[in-house]
Amino acid sequence: MNRFEQLFEKVRKESRKALVGYLTAGDPDDAASLEVLRTAVRSGVDILEIGVPFSDPTADGPVIQAAACRALANGFDLRRILAMVSALRRETEVPVVLFGYANPFYRFGYDALCSEARAAGVDGLLVVDMPLEESDEFRAAAGREGLCWIPLIAPTTPPERARAILEVAGGFVYYIMVTGVTGERHEMAADVAEQVRAIRRLTPLPIAVGFGVSNGAQARQAGKSADAVVVGSALVRAAHDGKLEPLVRELRSALTN
């Protein structure tokens, strides 16, 4: 069983929903960032999405853009991010997803990246700007190293396309609840439960929902139909303000029962 399977089995036994937390690596520097990741895990994040900062994050809203800017100001080296994962891996079995844009991975080389990521303790990859049609090469490299390829499904994705995407998916499915960039929102989409049910008919994989969740009440609502809830911008902001732990505890508690 891979770490995702173990985690979702455990969460099911505890009859709660998993909390997936996104944090930008290296924000504001490596040492502080590693502490932020540790705090996140200690406070209750079940799956870590470690954001690889990119100069042109075309799917991210202002909070994650700013975090990427702060991180890049210290220089950028994917190996330093993998070293953070290694350090975490010595302390925890929390599943780790490397989450980023295609170009830094492409320049590193898909084979080299997957092999080094696996060695560091990464469990899955999520590449925001690499849809099914462009992912053959990277997915094959990930498969050779036993890394899960975590797909995005959007509200605009028609069912037959979702089916094709899910055929090559692993770990869990990330359903984007709103058409838009990442960031906190006041109102949640209305038809999430229906969409999640439709995806569930196509795959046995656990389903995480995200985009726009920033507090416990929203997490509880979003988590009703799903297996996990992703929180990104709100965590990045809280980490920046030194208020990560209470937010993670609030979210975790909202997803229990």
Added chain:
Amino acid sequence: MMQFNPDNRGHFGVFGGRYVAETLMPALLELEQVYRDAARDPAFRAEYERLLRDYVGRPSPLYHAERLSAVYGAKVYLKREDLNHTGAHKVNNTLGQALLARRMGKRRLMAETGAGQHGVATATMAARFGMECVVYMGEEDIRRQAPNVQRMRLLGAEVVCVTSGTRTLKDAMSEAMRAWVSEVRNTFYVIGTVAGPHPYPEMVRDFQRVIGDETRRQILDMEGRLPDMVLACVGGGSNAAGMFTAFLDDTNVRLVGVEAGGLGLETGKHAASIAAGQVGILHGSRTYVLQEPNGQILNAHSVSAGLDYPGVGPQLALWADAHRVEYAPITDREAMAAFHELSRLEGILPALESAHAVAEARKRASALGPEGMMVVNLSGRGDKDLDTVLNYEPI
């Protein structure tokens, strides 16, 4: 004959593709289908061609620049895209895309712009077809291309000031893509160049190829033979793609793409993605990109806002690798000199973008000699650049 058309997923060799968030994929697939249907629809073609003639003012003249020829030492023709309605080649494409938007029932156009020519051309079409229009433009470009900002606003468009990054074209495009993700259901994104995700590079080339098709006919009428050399400036590459496509199979015609050399390639402050970039993935396609070795995108620099972009269209990257098109950098200073020279010798104020192509023509003319013949694509007029030119202080 070399094959330069993309495969069915928009790959020009190893370049191109559709590197976008999943949210946008269905829209791109739909756009591709609508475009294929429209391209086969005689009524669509007829309306596009009628408006190119009656509204844009095509065909644009091919002009023998006699005084410039005498100074440069070869026979120089200028393809006068600057005489199009709105003052540049950009309108050929925005007309086509606005017709597609109407066909898809979209009532709102969105665009990114650098020099503002594409923004103006998009705002113009929005006015012409009764659509809403929002244009994303970097703060730095809003400053240096102020007349075009005023024109867009007079045409009824909303100009959104982009303050991220270097506040130029790259950042305007990133911001436009973010906005498109949010508004993809009701908004048609009018990309202004042959970059971005498939089908844009192919579609924009098709809407711009009228430039080269006309030029080829005109030069054969006037001279009874093809030119020895054709030059065009390259930012994203739409005027070059539009000009070169008609000549790709004429292997005795040398094609020269002119990139922005900025302060000089050795300074790192330039926008010469093909000369000095590496293969990477930016704004939806794989192509040559100015970047750090670790894949973070570098900021471009050019005195000309329309060339100030760290990437290039995927087909231009393929033409480079296939050695069908030569690329050369022209510095800010050389472009500025060409601007003044063309203004004084021919009474034509060129866009600073186009002045890059003129400057490269000057360098290559004497090698061709007086019997040699070259065509320079004069992609736009220079009125928008007066502030930049008057305040230019060479470093």
